[in-house]
Amino acid sequence: MRRIKLDKESIHHQITRSKNQTNHCKEGGINIFAEARKSGLDIRYATVSDGFPLGFDRSLNHDQFFEGIVHVFSAHVDEIVGKLVQSDPPVNCLVIDTFYVFASPIARKYNLVNISFWTEPALVFTLYYHMDLLRINGHYDNYDKREDIITYIPGVESIKPTDLTSYLQTDPTTVVHRLITKAFVDIRNSDFVISNTIDELEPQIISVLQENQPFYSIGPILPTGLTKSSVPVSMWSESDCGPWLDTKPKGSVLYISFGSYAHTSKHNIVEIAHGLLLSEVNFVWVLRPDIISSEEADYLPTGYDRLIEYSGMIVPWCSQVDVLSHPAVGGFLTHCGWNSILESIWSGVPMICYPLLTDQFTNRKLVVDDWKIGVNLHDKRSVTREEIAENIRCVMSGKSSDRFKQEIKKVKKTLENALARGGSSQKNLNQFTMDVKKKIRKNQ
Incomplete structure (x- = not known):
């Protein structure tokens, strides 16, 4: 055909x-x-x-x-x-x-x-x-x-x-x-x-x-x-996060990405940056150059690169499926785009939901309320560093983390059976x- x-x-x-x-x-x-x-x-x-x-x-x-x-x-x-x-x-x-x-x-x-x-x-x-x-x-x-x-x-x-x-x-x-x-x-x-x-x-x-x-x-x-596709789909040049992830313990890294289209405010980016520090978690953070709806390029706290020298990796873009499927990744702070949710389920990675626009608010309901494979970061326009750190800990460590991992295994199996x-x-x-x-x- x-x-x-x-x-x-x-x-x-x-x-x-x-x-x-x-x-x-x-x-x-x-x-x-x-x-x-x-x-x-x-x-x-x-x-x-x-x-x-x-x-x-x-x-x-x-x-x-x-x-x-x-x-x-x-x-x-x-x-x-x-x-x-x-x-x-x-x-x-x-x-x-x-x-x-x-x-x-x-x-x-x-x-x-x-x-x-x-x-x-x-x-x-x-x-x-x-x-x-x-x-x-x-x-x-x-x-x-x-x-x-x-x-x-x-x-x-x-x-x-x-x-x-x-x-x-x-x-x-x-x-x-x-x-x-x-x-x-x-x-x-x-x-x-x-x-x-x-x-x-x-x-x-x-x-x-x-x-x-x-x-x-x-x-x-x-x-x-869920690895390198035979048809290229990325709209930006991808950074290779593999070597850095290889140095981190299993399930210790939080992946953060807000997709290819949505924007957020400088305030929220700064609060997320501080929340990551408070949580003391390892992380890979995808920060598109145009993530803020303005000409402003310098939106991270002063000296942030030095503060995250060993715990964090910030890249403009990466292969999301490769990162999510890496054993070191144990959580995903996501805007709740539907493709991102499916990829996260397929990789068995629980989610912290931070919807920004369109279908993402409804997708969050499915993740948090219906399937119980993630937490809701907020119900208001701005976020605080304290609630970000609290939600990261909830997904990445302790009894709640174990519960999310068990639930997402079930949903992943459902996807596998369908295919x-x-x-x-x-x-x-x-x-x-x-x-x-x-x-x-x-x-x-």
Whole structure:
């Protein structure tokens, strides 16, 4: 089967640049699917512009970028899909991120099977899917928002308003709110939804969703073997933390990372820095140069490098899966991005949850309340060094640490079983493939 992957030009550029820097290659010196093709997969790819220059900072110009996604990017995708359907053999399916709201018109225009790819947990999907219920009941888009427990979302036993996604807790008039609303109107026109979760982690929610439309849990989608993938995915040059980690005792190191997109304040970075010192834990801390939403680069306490000379390693980026899977790592202070949570579970590493935006608040609920494999760092905008140190100790040492380790072993086993031969994810993927083939034949 031939697969053609469309990469956003900016993402493709950043990945290839980081790979070139890591391997000391010249710009443009790699083909990101070269290794995957050696395994026999016929994967081809083309890049498509989102309408902005490569140097445009999409995360710091958030609203402007999403206006472009709504009004400009769709035209570029339409143009390149139109060319691909004329190729030999022609494409017959469009697999596209749920938030790209132009999927249905393009799929209809070119008679393609419309497959929506949901990259977050089913709980977040169903909250957006039922925004109308949240609005009717006064928990969203209401001047006097209710603060009581939400019990009326189909498949969700209960959820606190503070565990809703950030966009369901804030002013509903932004461009992102318009995009989300449009996406979850459009999702009802998709032929299939595939999701990066598993049936066993969210059984009741997934069962209810399947009553509305075909919904297949095919996760966890992780790099091959959770080590170096045959397809490069990192958008920054990676530091090698292995030699430093090799010098540390088993389970003694806390890994800290807030992902590739989210930002936080200088105050919180300083408090985390002091909290790490108070906890007396070894740590690897990923601090992106743009972690603070400003031009300020000097945001750590004066002389911090000297204070952590033996206990800490600070890097701009690293291979997260390699660090999490290292025996020395015993905890993860995370922003609760869904990929980070899945990787942490797969590596058996309990979490300290520090959500910053979007789905991360809801993901925290799953980690802390439902699966009991981590602690909640805070419920307010700023954190203190004392609570940071206390939570680090809770996860990294003592009876509570042992409890978290036991619980995450159980959840890890659940993921492994889902991916095993005959597991739920494999069965769902096989069923999805058969259903897509039937739909293609019907469309012809």
